[in-house]
C-alpha cells in the first residue's frame with residue numbers, strides 16, 4: 001500500500017537534470033575533448049552538400065563550417081513522433097524529450113501510447129502522485145512482448161491506480177481553461193471526454209534524417225525515412241555509413257546503436273565486420289514490475305517457423321534464492337524450436353513476492 005511520503009518535486013527534477021548534465025560532461029564531452037585528433041563542433045547541425053561534404057549551420061540557419069571526408073558516419077538518432085490529432089499542437093503537450101523540464105507536477109496526465117516509454121514515464125508520474133490515464137491503440141500493453149507479460153503489467157499498474165483505455169484512440173485535444181479535454185474513441189466504438197492537466201505523447205519515434213539533405217549524398221532511406229544499410233552498416237553511397245536510431249531495423253536500443261557504430265567505424269578502416277540482427281540484443285522495460293526479453297516471441301517464431309514449443313517456467317517463487325530475497329513474484333517464458341530444441345527467445349517479468 002502507498003505510504004505518505006513528503007517530497008519536493010522541483011528538487012527531484014533539479015537533481016535529475018544536474019545528474020544528466022554531469023553524466024553528459026563526464027562520459028561524453030570530456031572523453032571527446034581528450035582526443036587531439038577529434039574536432040568537435042557544438043551548437044550546429046550538419047547537412048550534406050554531396051557524398052563527401054557536409055555543412056554545419058546554426059539555429060538561425062547561418063553556415064558555421066564545412067567539412068569533407070572520404071568516410072562519413074551518420075548517427076543522428078531519432079525524436080518523438082507526434083501524431084496528427086485534432087487540436088493537439090494548439091493545446092500543447094509534453095514528450096519524453098520535454099517532460100524533464102517540469103518544475104511542478106501536474107495533478108493529472110493523459111499518456112498517449114502504452115509502450116515502454118509511455119509506461120515507464122507514466123508509472124513514475126503516478127508514483128509521484130499524479131493521476132495517470134493511458135490510451136493505447138493496440139489491445140495489449142507492451143505489444144512487442146508476450147501477452148502474459150503485457151497482461152501482468154496491466155494488472156499491476158491498474159492495482160496501483162493507473163487507468164487504461166486499450167484498443168482506443170485519441171480523436172482530439174482542446175483547451176478547457178488551464179486544463180485539457182481529450183476525446184477518446186473507446187474499444188466499444190463510443191467516445192469519452194477526459195479532462196486532464198497535461199498530455200504526454202509517447203507514440204513512437206521518427207528518424208532525424210529529414211533535414212540531412214540525403215538526396216544530395218545519394219543515401220537511400222525506407223518509406224519512414226530510416227537509412228537503409230547492409231549488416232556492415234554501409235549505406236547506398238560508398239564511404240557513407242550509418243548507425244543507431246536513424247538506421248532502418250526492428251529494435252532501437254542504446255546497446256545496438258553502440259555496436260553498429262563499432263561495426264561502421266571498423267569497416268571504414270579496413271575491417272570486414274557485420275552485425276547479427278538475428279540474435280537481437282536483450283531489452284528491458286523499467287516499469288515495476290520490470291520486464292526483460294531477448295530473441296523472438298512465441299507469436300513471432302510460430303509465424304517464422306510454423307510451430308513453436310514454448311514453456312512458461314514455474315513461478316520465480318520456486319527459486320530458493322528469489323524466495324529468500326523476497327523477490328519471487330513474476331514469471332519466465334521461453335520460446336523453443338520444436339525440432340532442434342534450441343532456445344530462440346525468452347521474456348521475464350520480476351517483482352517482489354506479494355505479501356500474504
Ligand SMILES: Cc1cc2nc3c(=O)[nH]c(=O)nc-3n(C[C@H](O)[C@H](O)[C@H](O)COP(=O)(O)OP(=O)(O)OC[C@H]3O[C@@H](n4cnc5c(N)ncnc54)[C@H](O)[C@@H]3O)c2cc1C
Pocket residue numbers: 044045046047075076077078096117208211212243244245246252253254255257284
Ligand atoms: C525515454 C527513452 C528511454 C530509453 N530507454 C532505453 C533503455 O532503457 N535502454 C536502451 O538500450 N535504450 C533506451 N532508449 C533508446 C536509446 O536512447 C537510443 O537507442 C539511443 O540513444 C540511440 O543512440 P543514437 O546515437 O543513435 O541517437 P541519439 O542518442 O538520439 O543521438 C543522436 C544525436 O544526434 C544529434 N543530431 C540530430 N540531427 C543532427 C544533425 N543534423 N547534425 C548534427 N547532430 C544531429 C541529436 O541532437 C543527438 O544528440 C530510450 C530512449 C528514450 C527516448
